Amino acid sequence: MNTTDLAGNPLSHADDAALAHYARALRQFHCYCGDPVATTDAATAIQPDFVMGHVLHAWLHLLGTEPDGVAVARADAAKAAACAPNRREQAHLDAIAHFAGGRWEAAGRVLEDLTIEWPRDVLALQAGHLIDFYRGDARMLRDRIARALPAWDASMPGYHALLGMHAFGCEETGDYRRAEAQGQRALELEPADSWAHHAVAHVLEMEGRTSDGIAWMRGRQPHWAEDNFFAVHNWWHLALFHLDRDEIDEALALFDGPIHGPRSVLMLDLVDASALLCRLQFAGIDVAARWASVAECWRTSARPGLYSFNDLHAMMAWLGAGQDAHAGDWMAAQRKLDPAQVGDHAAIGAAVGEPLLRAFADLAAGRFDAAIETLRSVRPIALRFGGSNAQRDLIDLALIEAALRGGRAALARALINERLARKPDSAINRRLVARLPR
Numbered sequence: 001m002n003t004t005d006l007a008g009n010p011l012s013h014a015d016d017a018a019l020a021h022y023a024r025a026l027r028q029f030h031c032y033c034g035d036p037v038a039t040t041d042a043a044t045a046i047q048p049d050f051v052m053g054h055v056l057h058a059w060l061h062l063l064g065t066e067p068d069g070v071a072v073a074r075a076d077a078a079k080a081a082a083c084a085p086n087r088r089e090q091a092h093l094d095a096i097a098h099f100a101g102g103r104w105e106a107a108g109r110v111l112e113d114l115t116i117e118w119p120r121d122v123l124a125l126q127a128g129h130l131i132d133f134y135r136g137d138a139r140m141l142r143d144r145i146a147r148a149l150p151a152w153d154a155s156m157p158g159y160h161a162l163l164g165m166h167a168f169g170c171e172e173t174g175d176y177r178r179a180e181a182q183g184q185r186a187l188e189l190e191p192a193d194s195w196a197h198h199a200v201a202h203v204l205e206m207e208g209r210t211s212d213g214i215a216w217m218r219g220r221q222p223h224w225a226e227d228n229f230f231a232v233h234n235w236w237h238l239a240l241f242h243l244d245r246d247e248i249d250e251a252l253a254l255f256d257g258p259i260h261g262p263r264s265v266l267m268l269d270l271v272d273a274s275a276l277l278c279r280l281q282f283a284g285i286d287v288a289a290r291w292a293s294v295a296e297c298w299r300t301s302a303r304p305g306l307y308s309f310n311d312l313h314a315m316m317a318w319l320g321a322g323q324d325a326h327a328g329d330w331m332a333a334q335r336k337l338d339p340a341q342v343g344d345h346a347a348i349g350a351a352v353g354e355p356l357l358r359a360f361a362d363l364a365a366g367r368f369d370a371a372i373e374t375l376r377s378v379r380p381i382a383l384r385f386g387g388s389n390a391q392r393d394l395i396d397l398a399l400i401e402a403a404l405r406g407g408r409a410a411l412a413r414a415l416i417n418e419r420l421a422r423k424p425d426s427a428i429n430r431r432l433v434a435r436l437p438r
Contacts, residue, residue, distance in 0.1 A: 006157050007120040011052060012086045018047035023157065025056055026123060030161035031192040032230035036060055044079075054080035055092045056123060062099050063130050065267045065310060067303040070100045088118055095127070102306075102343020104131055112144060119148035122158040129165045134307065136383035136392075142169025160189040164196030171202045172389060179203050187220075194224040194234060201237040205244075205390050208423035213241035225258070235259050236272040240279075240390070246427030248285055251276070255290065263293060265301040267310050270294065274313040275394060277320060282397045283431055291320035304330060305337040305345055308353025308385040315357050319364040327364075331357050352378055352385040356395070363398055368406025375399040400432060409437050 002014045006023055014022070021043035028036035037060050044053040058076035061069035077096045085093060091114040098107035111128035115121055125148055132141040145166040152159050167183035170176075180203045186196035197220055204213035217224075217238040224234045235258040242250040260273040273294045277287045295317040302314040311334065318327040334354055339346035345353070355378045362371035375398055382395050396415065403412035413436055419429045 005052070007122060009118050009121050010086055010088055012084055012089055013047075014050050014052065015047055018043045018050045018053060021046065022050070022053055022056065026158060029056070029060065029126065030122070030158060030164075030195070031190065031228075032194045033192055033228050048079075049083040051080045051083045051085045051089045052092075052123075054083070055089060055096070058096045059092075059123065059127050062096065063127060065134070065307050067301070067306055073100050088114065088121065092124065095124075099131070102341070102345050104135055104344050107131055108135065108137070108140070112140075115144065115148055119151035120156070122161060126161060126165065129169070133168075133388070134309070134386040136386045138169070138172040138383070140169075142166065142173050142175075145169055154189060160186040160193050160196065163189070164193045164199055167196055167199035168202065171199055171206065176203045176207060187223075191220075191223045192228075194228055194230045197224050198230065198234055198237065201234065202388060202390055205237060205240055206422075208244065208426055210241045210245050210425075214238065214245075217241065230268075232259055232264065232269040232272050236276055239276050243276075243279060243283065244423070244426050244428055246431070248280070248283070251280065252285075252287075255280075260290075260294060263297055265297045267301065267307075270298055270301065270317075271310060271313045271391075273297075274316045274320075275391060278316050278394055279397065279428075281320065282401050283428055284435075287320070288322075291317060291322075295321035295323055295326075299326070302330075304333040305342040305349060308345060308349050308356075309387050309391075311349075311353055312356050312360065312385075315360055319360060324364075327361060331361065348385055352382055356382070356385070359402075360398060363402050363405075366405075368402045368408070371402040372399065372406060372408060372411070375402065404432070404435050412436060 002011055002016065002019050005011055005019065021039055025036040025039035025043065028034040028039060037057065040053055040057045040060065044050050054076045058073035061072040073096055077093050080089065080093055091110055095107040095110040098110060108128055108131040111124045114124045115128065125145060128144050129141060132144060145162055149162060149166065152162055163182045163186035167179045167186060170179035170182060180200055183196045183200035186193050200216060201213060204216060217234065225231050235254055239251045239254040239259065255276050259276060277290055277294060280287050298314040298317045304311060315327055315330055318330060334349060334357065337346065355374050359371045359374035362374065375395060379395055379399065382392050400412055400415045403415060416429065416432045416436065423429055
């Protein structure tokens with residue numbers, strides 16, 4: 001029996017075969033490729049008392065923010081708890097219990113303490129990194145990984161994943177040169193690391209380097225687009241580059257093809273479908289016929305109150321499809337949530353989530369002044385409901401849309417000037433300028 005994993009972290013027990021499957025599943029999780037759930041199942045089938053196998057299985061079901069994942073993760077945690085976990089493994093189980101109960105901040109803190117003591121626990125680092133992302137905690141997105149990096153070197157399995165995560169944290173805190181360098185280094189070590197690839201894509205997006213962005217995505221497409229469950233998000237990044245060049249047909253083709261063509265009902269994929277259509281709509285493109293299928297997919301999967309970021313993107317689809325009654329029901333369901341059941345999301349929903357739902361509904365209904373006032377109030381704290389800087393840009397675009405349509409030309413001009421300062425060559429920004437009164 002093994003007493004440590006490949007990075008030297010203590011294990012309660014694992015035999016060679018189970019540990020080999022576990023290492024393969026970790027690599028799949030780092031790269032978002034293959035089927036890490038099935039690989040983890042193989043590990044626990046060989047050794048039912050393999051605690052970290054059950055732990056990884058739980059995190060894989062929780063971190064996708066799928067409504068049905070919570071029950072699976074709780075069952076996994078119960079199996080692991082019955083197998084005499086050691087102290088490190090128990091910390092994972094404590095974090096899983098917090099996350100499953102909606103206490104995402106507490107889960108992140110438990111994982112923070114875990115990796116202070118065991119900085120080579122790459123699963124704890126990756127789970128914590130994703131929690132930081134979902135919570136919009138840009139500093140921890142960077143610094144959780146920065147703390148652990150000195151304990152690693154390029155000879156260790158999974159080192160590329162740390163570099164890729166650090167790259168994304170640096171990007172979200174505005175350190176674009178460091179982010180690009182770390183992402184490139186990660187990909188030299190592991191070309192299939194789609195999170196590192198996506199971190200560099202974010203840099204190129206934030207800097208408005210659209211030609212570089214398209215070349216980056218297309219040149220590395222075999223590494224991120226095939227057998228990869230993060231592919232839709234990377235296709236979304238490619239669509240944004242085309243959209244920023246006013247290449248509308250290309251963006252629509254990507255929506256109709258890899259982004260929404262398969263009609264995925266996974267939360268992460270539906271967020272990208274809604275986000276792209278909403279941007280196209282704000283750019284003046286008629287996408288009314290495309291909203292219906294996105295709305296139907298959301299109706300299949302969405303549950304209110306689990307994650308405000310997802311909730312807003314579901315609301316966009318129902319409003320875009322003209323399903324005002326369902327949008328109203330969605331808002332009413334948010335107000336009826338039991339805080340004891342949704343944990344942190346009650347406060348986040350009250351401060352950010354519900355006001356954004358209301359603002360988008362007001363915008364769709366032509367109540368422009370109401371939408372403007374709410375969006376201006378929420379915009380400074382919107383990072384609390386998660387996502388990236390690029391994803392939250394929709395809030396700024398919604399505010400500009402409300403100002404333009406509501407006759408608030410001076411406000412619209414000021415907001416567009418903000419965008420021009422960041423991206424003077426953006427075709428989307430030029431479209432906004434053209435809508436200003438002369």
